[in-house]
Amino acid sequence: MSQKITLALLVMATSLFADSQVNISNTNFTLRQSNTTYNYDRLRLSDNYTQGDYYLSFIGDLVNYYGHGYVKSVDFSYIKALKSDTNFATQTSFYDYGSGVAYAKMYRFYAGFADEKNNIALGLQNIPMGVGKFWNPTNIFNPQNAYALEPDEVFGVMALSYTRSLSPTSSVRIVASQRKNNTLKYALRYKTFVKIADFAVDVIKSDDTTMLGYEIQGNLAKTGIELQSEGAYIKSSIKTTESQRENQEFYQATLGADYGFVNGVTVTTEILYSSKTFDSSQILLNYNSEIATNLTDSNVHLAFSLSYDFNIFLSGSMTYIEALNRSKSKFFSPAITYTLNDYNTFTLGGMIYNKSQDSRSTDTYYLKYALSF
Secondary structure (H helix, E strand, O other), X not given: OHHHHHXXXXXXXXXXXXXXXXXXEEEEEEEEEOOEEEXXXXXXXXXXXXXXXXXXXXXEEEEEEEOHHHHOOHHHHHHHHOOOOOOOOOEOOOEEOOOEEEEEEEEEEEEEEEOOOEEEEEEEEOOOOOOOOOOOOOOOOOOOOOOOOOOOOOOOEEEEEEEEEEEOXXXXXXXXXXXXXXXXXXXXXXXXXXXXXXXXXXXXXXXXXXXXXXXXXXXXXXXXXXXXEEEEEEEEEEEOOOOOEEEEEEEEEEEEEEEEOOOOEEEXXXXXXXXXXXXXXXXXXXXXXXOHHHOOOOXXXXXXXXXXXXXXXXXXXXXXXXXXXXXXXXXXXXEEEEEOOOOEEEEEEEEEEEEOOOOOOOOEEEEEEEEEO
16 A cells, blocks of 8 residues: 555656745754763755645655764664654664764655645645644644654654535544554544634544544633643553553543733643553553553643743743642753844753653753754
């Protein structure tokens, strides 16, 4: 099946030669972690073709880690073990050259058709679901990770997705994706606007997992405060040992709000509730599970972020996350960004933990340089 999908993409690609937008960007992090300093670099090529109502999008990366202490560490072995939930490799083997490791990655590659009523896409793509700013319990395709260096950098899924606009304020989306074990995962999402807010109902089904969810997003009266909530009932099979699995049933919900003040300050807050918790060994054992980000170690998490533009060149942000029923489970991430021009930005930041003794999280400080052209 994957060969047929790839062939279909190539056939579509050859017919899309009218308009092309090529972008190149490079993101470089110099990081300090414990007593180790290392460098992470990602060179990204993106190309978007359009011809009439047809389109094709490709994003490919060249990734390099440099620093002997880090590339030989247990933390890096965890990064190497992470794989996309596809039945083909989306990245090359890791090339080890002593103090560094490099590889190439296909981040996105999909083609489709879009008009006023229909949008159909086939290929390696992102399936957006949920309205949460820090957590997305309804998204078991490619959810964000609030604790990651780049929360929105997530694996794509090989999928056929179709969205039909039923009216100016309502739509339905159907998704079928092929997983790494060649089984299929299906999703159905209906979204509509009812008087004061957008409402959506989500259903996801795979061999391992059933998810029933909701999404609500709207403005609080006319205050300018944006409220959002999403929730999910999840029934899934997870590993208890390397060779055994066990069914788990639980539900999760988020409630959040954000508001932008006239002086340039933007505040976002969100709370996550989970009816079930999982210990660190269970979470680590299921790091490649489709519900990995739903496996939390606390019933209640609270997140808060603040951002402010000092002027046209300088901006700052701060994110704070805490597990309310754990005495040592806090995460703090401040950052300050200087924009030199349209092509160059510099960010100085940190990821700081107040953690329990069994936690593997390590304080990290970084300098980020982003170049795009």
